[in-house]
Amino acid sequence: MNNVVYVLDASAFINGYEPGNNVNYTVSDITHEVKDLKSQIRLNQAIDEGNLIVRNPNDKFKLELDEIIKKSGDSLRLSEPDKNLIALALDIQNTNSNVKVLTDDYSIQNVLKIIGIPYSSIITKGINGVYNWVKTCNGCKRDYPEDYPYEDCEVCGSSLFKRRIKK
Numbered sequence: 001m002n003n004v005v006y007v008l009d010a011s012a013f014i015n016g017y018e019p020g021n022n023v024n025y026t027v028s029d030i031t032h033e034v035k036d037l038k039s040q041i042r043l044n045q046a047i048d049e050g051n052l053i054v055r056n057p058n059d060k061f062k063l064e065l066d067e068i069i070k071k072s073g074d075s076l077r078l079s080e081p082d083k084n085l086i087a088l089a090l091d092i093q094n095t096n097s098n099v100k101v102l103t104d105d106y107s108i109q110n111v112l113k114i115i116g117i118p119y120s121s122i123i124t125k126g127i128n129g130v131y132n133w134v135k136t137c138n139g140c141k142r143d144y145p146e147d148y149p150y151e152d153c154e155v156c157g158s159s160l161f162k163r164r165i166k167k
């Protein structure tokens, strides 16, 4: 049995995921989506230490994904980096059946559900701690921890609102 290979969305870094000793992958587009300094340092450190491999999906899997989302109607809500990330998960699944995507993005999760690739959310699964309150983006619905220091979304720029979540 192969070990689980993690495919990371920008939200994984923004929400404080520590790559640790896992095998982690992401696509180059995603590294550009991580804009706050703390998350960038964590990301670059993971790359330097060899814990994060930046790799782009084979075109074959991008085409396969395009076909799937055309049918599901999710194409409009997915950005190009999102699509590349999901295509990379398909690509890795093709050679290593144990792949898991770490993302707090609901559109990505929705497509992963359709194609049957497992995923975890950083915040709700509490990989990096348990929160009673989160800040949620009015635009893309990303969740941020309560102590996230800004009032607008790092990814889409919309304002955030506070909401209570179950422990």
Ligand SMILES: [Zn+2]
Binding pocket: 137, 138, 139, 140, 141, 142, 153, 154, 155, 156, 157, 158
């Ligand atoms: Zn947003």
